Amino acid sequence: MPRKNWIPFLKRLQGLRGIKYWCMGGGKIASELGKKLGIEPNYVNGRRITDAPTLSLVTMVYGGLINKNMVAALQAKGCNSIGLTGADGGILPAEKRRVTDIDYGYVGDVKSENIRGELVMKFLQSGLTPVFAPLTYDGNGGILNTNADTIAQEIAKAMASHLPVQLIYCFEKRGVLIDAADDTSVINSITREDFKELKEKEIITGGMIPKLENAFEAISEGVESVIIGHADDLAELISGNTGTCIR
Amino acid sequence: MPRKNWIPFLKRLQGLRGIKYWCMGGGKIASELGKKLGIEPNYVNGRRITDAPTLSLVTMVYGGLINKNMVAALQAKGCNSIGLTGADGGILPAEKRRVTDIDYGYVGDVKSENIRGELVMKFLQSGLTPVFAPLTYDGNGGILNTNADTIAQEIAKAMASHLPVQLIYCFEKRGVLIDAADDTSVINSITREDFKELKEKEIITGGMIPKLENAFEAISEGVESVIIGHADDLAELISGNTGTCIR
Numbered sequence: 001m002p003r004k005n006w007i008p009f010l011k012r013l014q015g016l017r018g019i020k021y022w023c024m025g026g027g028k029i030a031s032e033l034g035k036k037l038g039i040e041p042n043y044v045n046g047r048r049i050t051d052a053p054t055l056s057l058v059t060m061v062y063g064g065l066i067n068k069n070m071v072a073a074l075q076a077k078g079c080n081s082i083g084l085t086g087a088d089g090g091i092l093p094a095e096k097r098r099v100t101d102i103d104y105g106y107v108g109d110v111k112s113e114n115i116r117g118e119l120v121m122k123f124l125q126s127g128l129t130p131v132f133a134p135l136t137y138d139g140n141g142g143i144l145n146t147n148a149d150t151i152a153q154e155i156a157k158a159m160a161s162h163l164p165v166q167l168i169y170c171f172e173k174r175g176v177l178i179d180a181a182d183d184t185s186v187i188n189s190i191t192r193e194d195f196k197e198l199k200e201k202e203i204i205t206g207g208m209i210p211k212l213e214n215a216f217e218a219i220s221e222g223v224e225s226v227i228i229g230h231a232d233d234l235a236e237l238i239s240g241n242t243g244t245c246i247r
Numbered sequence: 248m249p250r251k252n253w254i255p256f257l258k259r260l261q262g263l264r265g266i267k268y269w270c271m272g273g274g275k276i277a278s279e280l281g282k283k284l285g286i287e288p289n290y291v292n293g294r295r296i297t298d299a300p301t302l303s304l305v306t307m308v309y310g311g312l313i314n315k316n317m318v319a320a321l322q323a324k325g326c327n328s329i330g331l332t333g334a335d336g337g338i339l340p341a342e343k344r345r346v347t348d349i350d351y352g353y354v355g356d357v358k359s360e361n362i363r364g365e366l367v368m369k370f371l372q373s374g375l376t377p378v379f380a381p382l383t384y385d386g387n388g389g390i391l392n393t394n395a396d397t398i399a400q401e402i403a404k405a406m407a408s409h410l411p412v413q414l415i416y417c418f419e420k421r422g423v424l425i426d427a428a429d430d431t432s433v434i435n436s437i438t439r440e441d442f443k444e445l446k447e448k449e450i451i452t453g454g455m456i457p458k459l460e461n462a463f464e465a466i467s468e469g470v471e472s473v474i475i476g477h478a479d480d481l482a483e484l485i486s487g488n489t490g491t492c493i494r
Contacts, residue, residue, distance in 0.1 A: 036284060037283060037284065056312060059311050059312050059315050059316065060307035060308060060311040060312040061307060061311065062311070063310070063311035063312075063314075063315040064306050064307040064308065064309070064310035064311020064312060064314070064315070065303060065306050065307040065310075065311060067310075067311070068306050068310040068311070068332050068334055068335075068382065068390060069306065069390065071332075071334045071335055072334040072384060072385075072388050072389060072390050073388050075334055075337050075384060075386075075388065076386075076387055076388030076389075077388075080336060080337060081334075081335070081336075082331075082335045082336050083332070083334070083335050084329075085315050085318075085330070087315055087318045087319040087322055087330070088315075088318055088328070088329045088330050089327060089328075089329050089375055090322050090327060119373075122373055126366070126369055128336055135315065137319060137322060138319075139322075139323075140323055141319050141320050141322065141323030141324075142319060142323075143315055143316065143319050
């Protein structure tokens with residue numbers, strides 16, 4: 001690969017100092033780098049597989065490139081952060097997904113009850129803000145690839161027995177929309193009853209349904225609120241002035 | 248790059264579970280991966296330069312691929328380790344090397360007095376064994392590439408005011424050799440007087456001279472002993488039964 005093709009990609013990564021670039025998402029960065037390395041995404045029956053080369057790729061990109069640059073960017077903003085994968089302190093133990101009709105490869109399923117919440121508390125009490133890469137630990141020397149939304153949710157649930165928890169999901173929309181084509185049609189707040197109604201009226205459809213089901217599951221396990229919105233609005237999402245709030 | 252060329256490289260990385268493979272050294276792994284990405288080592292006046300693509304490369308390889316796999320391998324051996332770069336907790340602050348006749352690029356110089364030894368102590372007191380990647384933090388959102396031997400030495404010096412420190416350097420030889428061609432000619436122990444004599448007799452030459460000068464500097468700043476030997480012999484190096492001991 002000629003060097004000139006590699007540099008623009010890295011320049012974008014250098015753009016990290018303005019965190020908004022990271023709306024791109026780690027998966028896309030890993031895919032782009034994988035392409036340059038000749039690691040094509042591996043699909044079986046339409047499902048993405050984490051084979052050995054992909055595991056090394058995501059360990060580099062999620063655990064190294066993105067995580068450590070995020071930590072450095074946060075440090076510069078006065079947030080004393082620490083970058084972690086599930087292997088660090090054995091903090092996120094996971095089980096390699098069992099082979100059924102599909103072998104997902106090096107994919108880990110993490111459950112809140114196994115997460116080392118007391119270690120997260122120690123970091124917080126030391127003034128450190130953990131930044132988790134979406135990588136878990138198989139208990140036997142192996143790293144596993146795990147969905148980032150799931151990790152966030154399971155950590156939130158694990159921490160709910162230690163302190164009040166607000167879980168914020170950032171994506172490319174301003175929140176849950178009444179009209180997917182209209183970015184201003186954000187639904188401010190959704191209760192369980194609202195959700196049932198919105199599903200029946202087919203206002204909430206597709207991938208948003210499992211997202212919200214997971215949010216309500218987190219609430220039922222002690223998380224105070226789940227907020228969904230745009231990464232650019234993070235400060236306002238935290239203060240509850242924008243995005244969609246699920247209670 | 249065809250996939251088949253990439254896989255053997257990663258297979259070797261998968262070999263991590265037997266830690267001895269890591270005698271290969273992180274620099275060589277980064278160079279090998281860099282070649283596959285079209286990042287050629289950049290030299291100015293014979294000195295290796297860390298340009299922006301190389302910085303991203305080493306952040307991925309040192310901070311992600313190697314560090315996190317080492318942590319996972321240590322966890323499996325019952326060592327509750329945590330992988331850190333200098334940005335994590337701002338633990339290894341460094342100064343970007345000033346441009347004189349050469350611009351080394353994103354290279355950081357670290358000094359023991361700036362290292363956050365009290366944070367290292369907190370990790371140790373929590374039962375965590377820090378594993379440092381050779382990456383430091385510029386205090387302004389940027390990661391810097393730093394020589395691993397130097398980091399080890401500066402951390403050892405920083406920790407000497409907190410607890411007794413033994414610094415062990417592993418390389419591809421069994422220790423400092425009287426005859427470079429004879430692996431059994433290990434010098435068991437070197438004092439300052441011995442060192443002076445061995446230099447005069449040209450038994451110790453080349454790159455070993457700065458290594459040993461650094462070792463004596465560490466001793467003079469409170470490190471109890473510096474041991475140099477082969478990674479395969481780590482347990483015996485720790486117990487002092489092999490390698491070269493500098494006091």
